[in-house]
Amino acid sequence: MTFATPSPSTPLPPTDSTLWTPARVLVTRSAYELPHGSDIVARCEAAGVTDIELLSGDRLPSLRADNDRAAYALAKRTLAVVVAPPSKRRLQPIPPSADWRIDLAQGCPAHCQYCYLAGSLSGPPITRVYANLPEILAEMDQHVGRGTVTSASPDRADEGTTFEASCYTDPLALEHLTGSLSATITHVGTHQWGAPVGLRFTTKYDGVAPLLDLPHHGRTRVRVSVNAHEVAARFEGGTAKLPQRISALRHLALAGYRVGLTIAPIMPIPQWRESYRRLLLDVNAALADVPAVDLTVECITHRFTPNSKDVLLDWYPRTKLDMDESARSRKIGKYGAPKYVYPKDTMAELRSWFDAELGATVPMARVLYWT
Numbered sequence: 001m002t003f004a005t006p007s008p009s010t011p012l013p014p015t016d017s018t019l020w021t022p023a024r025v026l027v028t029r030s031a032y033e034l035p036h037g038s039d040i041v042a043r044c045e046a047a048g049v050t051d052i053e054l055l056s057g058d059r060l061p062s063l064r065a066d067n068d069r070a071a072y073a074l075a076k077r078t079l080a081v082v083v084a085p086p087s088k089r090r091l092q093p094i095p096p097s098a099d100w101r102i103d104l105a106q107g108c109p110a111h112c113q114y115c116y117l118a119g120s121l122s123g124p125p126i127t128r129v130y131a132n133l134p135e136i137l138a139e140m141d142q143h144v145g146r147g148t149v150t151s152a153s154p155d156r157a158d159e160g161t162t163f164e165a166s167c168y169t170d171p172l173a174l175e176h177l178t179g180s181l182s183a184t185i186t187h188v189g190t191h192q193w194g195a196p197v198g199l200r201f202t203t204k205y206d207g208v209a210p211l212l213d214l215p216h217h218g219r220t221r222v223r224v225s226v227n228a229h230e231v232a233a234r235f236e237g238g239t240a241k242l243p244q245r246i247s248a249l250r251h252l253a254l255a256g257y258r259v260g261l262t263i264a265p266i267m268p269i270p271q272w273r274e275s276y277r278r279l280l281l282d283v284n285a286a287l288a289d290v291p292a293v294d295l296t297v298e299c300i301t302h303r304f305t306p307n308s309k310d311v312l313l314d315w316y317p318r319t320k321l322d323m324d325e326s327a328r329s330r331k332i333g334k335y336g337a338p339k340y341v342y343p344k345d346t347m348a349e350l351r352s353w354f355d356a357e358l359g360a361t362v363p364m365a366r367v368l369y370w371t
């Protein structure tokens with residue numbers, strides 16, 4: 001992989017990135033005793049957080065609120081610094097994205113009305129960041145050279161053993177408060193591995209400046225989560241605006257990162273072809289002059305489960321998100337739970353349009369999967 005040097009005409013990375021400031025930070029005793037935990041506390045202080053509570057033990061206090069909505073709002077404003085227990089450090093396969101899932105945190109400060117985390121995490125959605133990062137990273141070595149997703153795919157073997165860091169969080173959303181993502185990218189880029197390794201994560205944030213000069217050595221693929229402008233503006237509260245995300249994608253590509261698009265969740269909104277075409281044109285305009293850009297695309301259509309629908313309607317009771325079961329096909333998921341996806345004909349129409357349009361509008365893109 002070649003490392004491109006930004007030309008003098010390259011615009012500087014945005015300095016007004018969308019950065020979350022928690023209203024309250026809770027720090028467990030064990031987390032604070034670890035160097036990375038106390039470093040996170042210092043970063044939170046530097047970010048202007050004034051309500052930082054060092055707990056006397058390792059249990060988080062329950063959040064007192066009058067109702068579910070208030071509990072949700074309080075949790076979303078709270079960051080907890082904790083130690084990931086062994087069960088959370090155990091790496092799991094994560095098809096179709098990667099061989100293994102690696103969690104640097106759990107939870108996300110954004111307010112997407114279709115959030116993938118709804119229904120998969122229990123309790124109020126406090127964002128928990130892990131202070132025992134060295135222990136988490138140490139788990140990777142024993143998984144290198146093993147895996148059933150990208151490692152077993154002839155088309156994706158060039159990615160090495162892959163580790164996905166955005167299953168239960170948006171790691172870039174928290175980077176200014178933790179530094180965990182930069183440490184992980186640097187570790188993956190500089191550690192002596194027994195076989196090729198690839199780190200991957202996806203984000204709806206744009207604060208990429210701290211990542212640009214890291215020794216990533218082409219081993220990290222950053223995907224930017226994008227959508228039709230109408231979907232992003234209506235349903236993705238608290239995230240960076242779409243043009244800023246696309247600008248971040250350009251800066252990452254110029255810094256030699258492998259990059260990607262996570263187009264998700266795809267929705268057949270009115271005039272969806274025009275809306276998604278505009279998105280793809282914007283992406284192409286941002287990347288067309290980047291030398292040797294390595295761009296992949298992952299396409300994920302909107303889906304929901306009975307459980308995620310209940311949780312989302314609690315969190316966003318006035319949402320306009322379409323979750324009408326009668327207009328969907330019911331499928332049984334991997335663990336036996338039902339999920340609602342678009343009917344076969346709609347899926348086929350979306351898929352054939354995206355296949356053709358990606359080829360025509362973003363010719364350097366390589367589609368990894370459609371679901």
Ligand code: SF4
Binds near residue numbers: 108112204
């Ligand atoms: S950015 Fe991702 S994890 Fe965060 S709220 Fe949105 S969908 Fe959920």
